[in-house]
Amino acid sequence: MLAPLTPPPGMFLRSMTRAAGSDELVVYGRAGDPGRGLALFKSHSRGGDFPKGARKVEIRGFPSGRIGRNGPAIWMRWVGPQDEELDQPPIFGLAAMGLSEAEVRTAADNVHRASGRIARRGLPKGLLPIAVIRLDDDRPGPLFSGALTQEWTDETGGVLSLTSLPNGEPWETAARLITLGRPARVRGSGGLAGSWPYEKDGAIEIRTWRENASVVIATSWQMHEAKLDAVVAGLRPVRGKQVDRLRAQILRYPPERLVRGLSEYGQWLATSGHDSQVMWAVAVSSFGSHGEARVAVEAQHIDHDVYVDSNMYVRWPGDHLSVSGAEVETAASPGSNPYFAAGVVDGGVDRVRLKRTDGAMMPVPLGHKMPDGTRWFATWLDGTAAVEALAYDARGRVVARESY
Numbered sequence: 001m002l003a004p005l006t007p008p009p010g011m012f013l014r015s016m017t018r019a020a021g022s023d024e025l026v027v028y029g030r031a032g033d034p035g036r037g038l039a040l041f042k043s044h045s046r047g048g049d050f051p052k053g054a055r056k057v058e059i060r061g062f063p064s065g066r067i068g069r070n071g072p073a074i075w076m077r078w079v080g081p082q083d084e085e086l087d088q089p090p091i092f093g094l095a096a097m098g099l100s101e102a103e104v105r106t107a108a109d110n111v112h113r114a115s116g117r118i119a120r121r122g123l124p125k126g127l128l129p130i131a132v133i134r135l136d137d138d139r140p141g142p143l144f145s146g147a148l149t150q151e152w153t154d155e156t157g158g159v160l161s162l163t164s165l166p167n168g169e170p171w172e173t174a175a176r177l178i179t180l181g182r183p184a185r186v187r188g189s190g191g192l193a194g195s196w197p198y199e200k201d202g203a204i205e206i207r208t209w210r211e212n213a214s215v216v217i218a219t220s221w222q223m224h225e226a227k228l229d230a231v232v233a234g235l236r237p238v239r240g241k242q243v244d245r246l247r248a249q250i251l252r253y254p255p256e257r258l259v260r261g262l263s264e265y266g267q268w269l270a271t272s273g274h275d276s277q278v279m280w281a282v283a284v285s286s287f288g289s290h291g292e293a294r295v296a297v298e299a300q301h302i303d304h305d306v307y308v309d310s311n312m313y314v315r316w317p318g319d320h321l322s323v324s325g326a327e328v329e330t331a332a333s334p335g336s337n338p339y340f341a342a343g344v345v346d347g348g349v350d351r352v353r354l355k356r357t358d359g360a361m362m363p364v365p366l367g368h369k370m371p372d373g374t375r376w377f378a379t380w381l382d383g384t385a386a387v388e389a390l391a392y393d394a395r396g397r398v399v400a401r402e403s404y
Contacts, residue, residue, distance in 0.1 A: 001164050002216060002235040003150060003246055008227060010155040012257070013249040017304050019135075019145050024116060027131040028123060029173045036098030038107055038127055039177040041135065042080070042116035043091045060109040062092070067105070070194060073097055073180035074104050080113060092116070095177040099124055131170035144174075150246075152231075153257055158223030160231060165215040175215050179208040187211060187232065195225070207232055247302045255281035258298035267296050270376035271367025277302050282342055282367075282378045287316050295324065295342050299380065308340050316374070320400035321345050321352070321391040328380070341404075342378040345391050348399060352377050355388040 004011070029037035054066035057076070065078025073096065080090040092111060096104045103124040110122020117129075134145030149163040165171040181194030184207070191209030202222040207229070209216055220228040238246055255272030258281040262268075267283040274280065280299040287293045292315050297308040309326035316322050323343030345352060345366065354362045366375040391400040 001148060001214075001238055001243070002162065002211065003238045004152070004231050004234055005236045005238065005242075006234065007152065008154070008230065011152050011160070011231075012253050013246065014151045014153050014159075014253055014257075015250060015300055015305065016148065016150050016247050016302070018148055023135045025133045025135050025174060025178075026117060026129060027133060027170055027174045027177065028118065028127040029130045029170070030126045030128070031130075031169070033098075034169055034173045034176060036127075037096070037130075037173045037177055038099060038104070038118075038124065039095045039174060040107075040111065040116065040118055041093050041095075043093070043135075057105065059105075059111075061111075061113060065092075065108070067101070069101075070180050070196070071182035073182075073194070074099065074101055075180055076104060076108050078108075095180050097176055097180075131174060133170075133174055144171075154223060154227070156222070157260065158220060158227070160218065160220045160223055160228060162235075163217045163219075165217070167210065167213045167215055172210070172215050175208045175217050179206045179217070181206060181208070187235070212237075250300055250302045251276075251279045253279060253300065255279070258300070259283035259296065262296050265296075267294065270370060271365075271378050273365060273379065275380060278306065278380045278382075280308075280340070280378065280380060282376060284314075284344075284370075284376060286372070291316050293344070297326065297340055297342065297378065299328070299340070312342065314342065314344055316344060318344075318400070318402070320349050321389060321402050323389040323402050323404050325404055339381040340378065341381060341389070342376065343389055343402075344374045344376050345400075347373050347375075348393055349375070349391040350394040351392050353390050353392070354379065354381075355390065356381075357387055361390075 023043040025039055025041045027039050054068035056064055057067045059065050059078055062078050065076055067076045076094040078092050080092050082089045094104055094108055107118050107122045110119040144163060147163050147165050149161055152160045176192060179192040179194040181192035184191055184193035186207050186209035189209055194206035196204045205220045205225050205228050207218040218232050251274045256269050259269050262283040267285045270282050270284045272281040278299055278301050283296045285294045292313045295312040295314055299306040299308055307329040312324050312326045314322050314324045325339055325341045328338040328340050352364045354364055356362060364377045364379045366377050369375055388403045390398050393399050
């Protein structure tokens with residue numbers, strides 16, 4: 001795999017995961033011709049934002065959609081009918097290379113709403129289904145299910161992702177269709193460069209090329225194009241222990257970036273930490289009139305994504321101490337149910353320890369002092385959960401304890 005061994009100042013590795021995508025990309029192509037093809041995706045996660053420069057078109061069997069071009073590439077995008085079992089309607093999209101606009105519109109007119117497939121009568125001559133690929137389309141750049149993707153961020157909120165795909169024709173065709181770009185020289189070889197300014201979400205830049213035994217896709221969002229090209233030019237092969245060292249960088253990810261978007265909801269960084277495999281950051285609101293603060297936890301495992309229940313509340317004032325907990329879902333082991341504990345203490349508390357179900361005592365560092373004088377603590381509990389929190393004063397006396 002390739003990675004920026006010396007990334008630009010301010011750029012940090014956020015995650016390195018293999019996506020388990022729920023969205024589907026059907027690739028239509030012709031053997032021996034990866035430069036000509038059609039891809040249809042149906043997404044229940046991506047919103048309805050459209051690239052700029054598109055025009056409205058009618059699509060048979062659907063509400064109207066939009067169509068646009070980027071050099072030789074053509075794309076269409078439209079909203080499907082509302083599904084009663086889902087919060088939002090699906091988004092359909094077509095991406096095409098080496099085809100005419102009339103061929104693309106005919107394909108759109110022959111999309112089956114339920115199956116997300118193009119009827120044979122609507123396919124351009126010579127094209128057949130060659131692959132069905134799972135995607136995670138809920139991020140700036142699409143993540144291919146099973147493919148390893150690195151996600152880097154910079155100090156401005158920009159995101160850069162790097163994905164390595166197997167060097168097979170279906171994968172190359174899919175990568176080219178997603179890029180929807182113009183021919184370009186990338187790292188000394190022939191590739192594609194796509195540039196897509198969206199109406200609401202900012203610009204997405206994509207570079208796709210073949211190197212060694214892989215097809216590589218580099219995608220940036222809300223990041224200057226020159227920075228993307230500089231990172232791509234500086235990529236180096238990593239293998240063996242270098243990959244392990246790269247993955248360990250995730251534990252040094254700036255915690256304030258994990259909770260950056262929560263300030264608009266009145267939640268601010270209160271504490272953070274990491275163990276040998278997981279790093280986390282906790283943002284809290286001020287205590288409301290009912291004495292409750294909402295607690296939001298963002299976490300990242302070095303191997304996979306982590307989801308912490310966001311509906312966690314801690315009550316205050318308490319007797320020196322108040323604590324709560326939430327179950328955790330992980331992409332790797334959804335049935336293992338790790339646990340996350342978070343709590344708050346007042347100025348009379350010097351340190352906190354958690355008592356686990358196996359009887360062991362576990363010290364938990366306190367975060368910085370908040371404007372109201374409280375300090376927060378939090379920790380990840382994998383395997384054995386904690387059942388009681390104990391607060392100690394500066395002389396080592398237990399001043400409060402709380403089970404949960």
